[in-house]
Amino acid sequence: MTASVFFGCTFIAFGPAISLFLFTIAREPLRVIFLIAGAFFWLVSLLLASLVWFISVRISNMDNEAQQKGLLIFGVVLSVLLQEVFRFAYYKLLKKANEGLLALSQEETMPISIRQLAYAFMTMAIILLHMFWGVVFFDACEKQCWWAVAAVVISHLTVSCLTFQNPEYVASLVPTYVILFLMGIWAFYSAGGSLRTLKLCLTCKDKDFLLANHRPR
Numbered sequence: 723m724t725a726s727v728f729f730g731c732t733f734i735a736f737g738p739a740i741s742l743f744l745f746t747i748a749r750e751p752l753r754v755i756f757l758i759a760g761a762f763f764w765l766v767s768l769l770l771a772s773l774v775w776f777i778s779v780r781i782s783n784m785d786n787e788a789q790q791k792g793l794l795i796f797g798v799v800l801s802v803l804l805q806e807v808f809r810f811a812y813y814k815l816l817k818k819a820n821e822g823l824l825a826l827s828q829e830e831t832m833p834i835s836i837r838q839l840a841y842a843f844m845t846m847a848i849i850l851l852h853m854f855w856g857v858v859f860f861d862a863c864e865k866q867c868w869w870a871v872a873a874v875v876i877s878h879l880t881v882s883c884l885t886f887q888n889p890e891y892v893a894s895l896v897p898t899y900v901i902l903f904l905m906g907i908w909a910f911y912s913a914g915g916s917l918r919t920l921k922l923c924l925t926c927k928d929k930d931f932l933l934a935n936h937r938p939r
Contacts, residue, residue, distance in 0.1 A: 735846045779793055803875070806878060843895060851901070858874055859871060
């Protein structure tokens with residue numbers, strides 16, 4: 723039973739991310755490098771946010787419940803802002819290293835409670851949202867569309883603040899998945915998708931379309 727719960731929660735939370743890694747990243751060494759570099763920047767941002775929050779808690783009144791709750795909210799907001807700052811720093815680094823990267827590239831009674839299940843679904847949503855935020859954020863930076871950058875930051879803050887509603891997961895999961903759906907559509911179009919390409923993909927004609935457009939004249 724314990725093993726079933728473990729693997730069930732793991733595949734719910736990390737299944738989409740693992741699938742995307744195996745089918746879109748794992749076969750390309752350069753993409754693996756991008757992934758590791760992006761993860762490093764994200765972890766550094768979390769480390770800095772954790773350090774600031776830890777120091778703030780230590781120098782505050784530990785017995786003041788209201789103050790501690792305020793510090794928790796401050797920590798979440800600071801963490802989100804630092805993640806977005808480091809996302810922008812990562813984008814700038816990739817821009818500067820673009821020529822070198824191109825040179826390397828070869829291509830242009832349930833066994834689990836409802837609350838535990840909701841937490842696993844929230845983890846999956848956050849993972850997918852970070853992917854979508856990254857696509858939209860980088861595209862916005864490339865086009866210097868700063869309102870879109872602001873939208874990413876605001877939606878990131880919104881989703882993070884929604885977790886304060888837990889364990890009332892209906893109040894956090896529903897709006898989170900609405901944001902996930904909207905950001906997924908936005909990321910799809912930012913990545914160059916369209917209704918036409920979506921139709922070709924769903925009808926399994928996308929390969930024929932690509933071959934026809936890349937056939938030697």
